[in-house]
Amino acid sequence: MNKIVGNEMIKQFVLAGKSTFTIRNIKTGNRFTYYVQANHDRVVWFVKGLVGPNYKYFGTIFYNGFRQTKKSRITSNTTIVKAFSWFWKQLHLGSPLPAKLEVYHEGMCGRCGRRLTVPESIDAGYGPICIKLINDGQV
Numbered sequence: 001m002n003k004i005v006g007n008e009m010i011k012q013f014v015l016a017g018k019s020t021f022t023i024r025n026i027k028t029g030n031r032f033t034y035y036v037q038a039n040h041d042r043v044v045w046f047v048k049g050l051v052g053p054n055y056k057y058f059g060t061i062f063y064n065g066f067r068q069t070k071k072s073r074i075t076s077n078t079t080i081v082k083a084f085s086w087f088w089k090q091l092h093l094g095s096p097l098p099a100k101l102e103v104y105h106e107g108m109c110g111r112c113g114r115r116l117t118v119p120e121s122i123d124a125g126y127g128p129i130c131i132k133l134i135n136d137g138q139v
């Protein structure tokens with residue numbers, strides 16, 4: 001199962017380094033897929049959204065705040081950007097996500113981006129080496 005449950009687990013996955021995930025509103029069926037990549041020092045995270053077949057950059061997470069930058073290739077009035085902005089704010093504030101919102105990883109390790117093939121790894125969202133590093137606090 002690719003579903004990620006719980007604010008802390010979701011936030012950890014988003015910030016894991018090379019995470020691809022989909023958020024879905026089970027009432028409306030609306031869904032958006034994002035790719036969040038940490039810079040080398042894990043100080044800034046670059047956020048991209050899947051538009052058609054391509055991921056397009058639209059902002060950063062920096063000091064736990066999401067913001068758009070001049071280089072954003074998706075405008076702020078689009079649902080894909082508004083949804084992420086709201087989603088991140090909920091996670092950052094520790095506010096519970098509504099039950100109608102589900103978060104799925106895309107079968108790739110959230111930390112290194114490699115494809116997951118072992119069922120236990122798919123459940124966890126991380127490969128065996130990466131989950132050990134994360135559990136050891138070496139994120």
Ligand SMILES: [Zn+2]
Binds near residue numbers: 114
């Ligand atoms: Zn990994």
